[in-house]
Amino acid sequence: MPMKLTILGSSSALPTSERFPSAHVLNVHERLFLIDCGEGTQMQLRKSRIRFGKINHIFISHLHGDHVFGLYGLLSTYSLMGKTTPINLYAPENYNNILLTHLNDFDIHLNFEINFIPLSGKDPVKILDDKYLTVTSFPLDHRVPSFGFLFREKPYDRNIKKESIEEYKIPSVRIPAIKKGENFITKEGIVVKNEEITVPGPASLSYAYCSDTKYFRRLSSFVKGVDLLYHEATFEASMENLAATTGHSTTSDAAKVASEAGACTLIIGHFSARYKDINPLVKEAREIFPNTFPAIDGHTYEVGLINDP
Amino acid sequence: MPMKLTILGSSSALPTSERFPSAHVLNVHERLFLIDCGEGTQMQLRKSRIRFGKINHIFISHLHGDHVFGLYGLLSTYSLMGKTTPINLYAPENYNNILLTHLNDFDIHLNFEINFIPLSGKDPVKILDDKYLTVTSFPLDHRVPSFGFLFREKPYDRNIKKESIEEYKIPSVRIPAIKKGENFITKEGIVVKNEEITVPGPASLSYAYCSDTKYFRRLSSFVKGVDLLYHEATFEASMENLAATTGHSTTSDAAKVASEAGACTLIIGHFSARYKDINPLVKEAREIFPNTFPAIDGHTYEVGLINDP
Numbered sequence: 001m002p003m004k005l006t007i008l009g010s011s012s013a014l015p016t017s018e019r020f021p022s023a024h025v026l027n028v029h030e031r032l033f034l035i036d037c038g039e040g041t042q043m044q045l046r047k048s049r050i051r052f053g054k055i056n057h058i059f060i061s062h063l064h065g066d067h068v069f070g071l072y073g074l075l076s077t078y079s080l081m082g083k084t085t086p087i088n089l090y091a092p093e094n095y096n097n098i099l100l101t102h103l104n105d106f107d108i109h110l111n112f113e114i115n116f117i118p119l120s121g122k123d124p125v126k127i128l129d130d131k132y133l134t135v136t137s138f139p140l141d142h143r144v145p146s147f148g149f150l151f152r153e154k155p156y157d158r159n160i161k162k163e164s165i166e167e168y169k170i171p172s173v174r175i176p177a178i179k180k181g182e183n184f185i186t187k188e189g190i191v192v193k194n195e196e197i198t199v200p201g202p203a204s205l206s207y208a209y210c211s212d213t214k215y216f217r218r219l220s221s222f223v224k225g226v227d228l229l230y231h232e233a234t235f236e237a238s239m240e241n242l243a244a245t246t247g248h249s250t251t252s253d254a255a256k257v258a259s260e261a262g263a264c265t266l267i268i269g270h271f272s273a274r275y276k277d278i279n280p281l282v283k284e285a286r287e288i289f290p291n292t293f294p295a296i297d298g299h300t301y302e303v304g305l306i307n308d309p
Numbered sequence: 310m311p312m313k314l315t316i317l318g319s320s321s322a323l324p325t326s327e328r329f330p331s332a333h334v335l336n337v338h339e340r341l342f343l344i345d346c347g348e349g350t351q352m353q354l355r356k357s358r359i360r361f362g363k364i365n366h367i368f369i370s371h372l373h374g375d376h377v378f379g380l381y382g383l384l385s386t387y388s389l390m391g392k393t394t395p396i397n398l399y400a401p402e403n404y405n406n407i408l409l410t411h412l413n414d415f416d417i418h419l420n421f422e423i424n425f426i427p428l429s430g431k432d433p434v435k436i437l438d439d440k441y442l443t444v445t446s447f448p449l450d451h452r453v454p455s456f457g458f459l460f461r462e463k464p465y466d467r468n469i470k471k472e473s474i475e476e477y478k479i480p481s482v483r484i485p486a487i488k489k490g491e492n493f494i495t496k497e498g499i500v501v502k503n504e505e506i507t508v509p510g511p512a513s514l515s516y517a518y519c520s521d522t523k524y525f526r527r528l529s530s531f532v533k534g535v536d537l538l539y540h541e542a543t544f545e546a547s548m549e550n551l552a553a554t555t556g557h558s559t560t561s562d563a564a565k566v567a568s569e570a571g572a573c574t575l576i577i578g579h580f581s582a583r584y585k586d587i588n589p590l591v592k593e594a595r596e597i598f599p600n601t602f603p604a605i606d607g608h609t610y611e612v613g614l615i616n617d618p
Contacts, residue, residue: 066382
């Protein structure tokens with residue numbers, strides 16, 4: 001599983017006995033990324049048996065409690081567990097002071113550094129770029145500044161055909177460059193086109209998180225062609241007025257974004273506590289975007305390979 | 310059940326998959342009192358199907374996160390639920406500013422008042438006194454200012470014997486005073502002693518919460534004769550040094566306090582995450598104080614009538 005998503009919480013502001021507040025863990029080749037950190041995240045991490053000591057990047061979409069209030073306990077737990085590696089914390093720009101003040105109020109002295117990466121602005125910004133992936137933040141439209149996140153694996157190298165290595169006697173020192181797409185030139189000076197001696201590597205995968213937000217036209221451009229789109233769908237389609245007032249989306253809004261973005265798969269979540277049964281919400285979204293699935297606490301979804309859980 | 314206690318969290322600072330951080334609900338004749346509010350309290354309240362909208366009094370023992378970090382979410386939920394009745398919040402004296410600042414940082418505007426009752430000082434203080442019960446706070450000995458709470462039902466009225474009403478022709482207007490202990494004087498001026506015409510009402514019950522604290526001699530005097538004592542027992546008896554350093558108690562410390570106080574029953578909790586099986590801890594405490602039971606998340610204990618859950 002190169003990229004998998006575990007839902008730790010699928011509720012909106014009011015949790016239920018079945019649904020905790022927002023938190024996702026994205027696992028990209030066993031590197032773990034925590035996205036939002038609602039109350040109870042550390043307990044959900046333990047329940048899901050996720051080795052959460054390995055999380056070094058935490059992304060906070062916006063400063064509403066149901067996306068943040070688990071962070072104090074989690075950081076405090078990390079400190080008690082003896083974590084020493086830094087945490088990169090990506091959050092709205094004014095959160096650093098709030099966090100440090102609150103930890104100090106509670107006499108919490110962390111053993112590790114927090115590298116704070118402030119989120120702001122009206123355009124997508126690349127906020128992480130390493131060997132394996134990039135993460136881009138982009139603005140959402142909510143009652144307070146809110147940001148989505150797009151995780152995109154870097155393109156995989158192409159694979160060289162074994163028979164081509166033998167046929168052209170390709171020395172091993174040239175192989176890395178060919179995997180990156182270069183042509184091969186034989187001793188005789190003949191150019192062998194890359195496409196002739198290689199096949200494409202595995203498709204690189206992508207995941208986007210959009211919560212909390214109301215619908216706006218430009219959003220789909222930020223997540224164009226994403227493999228898995230998580231989009232909040234707090235309300236049923238008929239509650240568009242309440243959605244507009246509260247800065248949230250309906251099932252139709254979420255499906256519309258998925259459709260406009262040309263996403264492969266949509267997961268909806270952040271369900272209002274009024275819905276005991278979320279199947280009707282999924283049904284509504286499927287009318288617009290058939291490949292829709294519900295977020296369910298504790299479930300893990302393999303990006304690119306999702307079946308109904 | 311006139312007085313019952315529900316444990317919402319029995320872990321110390323590091324929660325486990327079985328044990329949430331500290332929170333208790335005491336139900337006294339269907340009036341609900343929340344004692345400490347660790348992360349996840351609102352989810353545990355829902356799981357236990359406690360009608361938590363009825364909680365109007367919240368007691369915070371000390372300002373360590375595992376006793377407080379559920380409060381932001383709970384207050385926010387109350388507001389979303391439309392609660393309008395005030396919350397009386399009893400907490401260490403500097404918490405009011407911390408709380409208000411943090412709610413403000415998160416744009417949380419409560420629909421209801423918080424009446425803040427600051428805890429301080431080195432002696433027991435009566436912090437609540439109403440028709441049915443009194444609550445007294447008393448100092449504990451921890452790394453930061455920490456307070457225990459003693460809930461004590463007011464004495465019940467005596468019951469008048471039916472046959473005495475007939476025999477002495479006691480008018481109904483005199484009955485309330487007689488129930489309070491007054492003698493009855495007949496038309497002929499004969500004094501009938503109260504004990505002759507009444508029997509005692511039900512025994513009034515009491516519950517004390519002691520967490521977090523290390524052992525100190527004076528503590529038992531604060532909870533003298535209590536029916537049910539909850540006392541933290543973070544560590545096994547042999548870890549007395551770590552207990553001393555961290556300001557916590559061992560199983561033996563908890564049992565010693567129960568014994569010195571002449572408590573009827575002891576519940577131990579606030580268990581370190583190192584203990585998967587807590588039965589050995591209970592066994593240790595029972596060597597000193599046989600009537601000891603473990604705190605278990607989600608269990609309800611009837612004060613005065615506890616059997617092994």
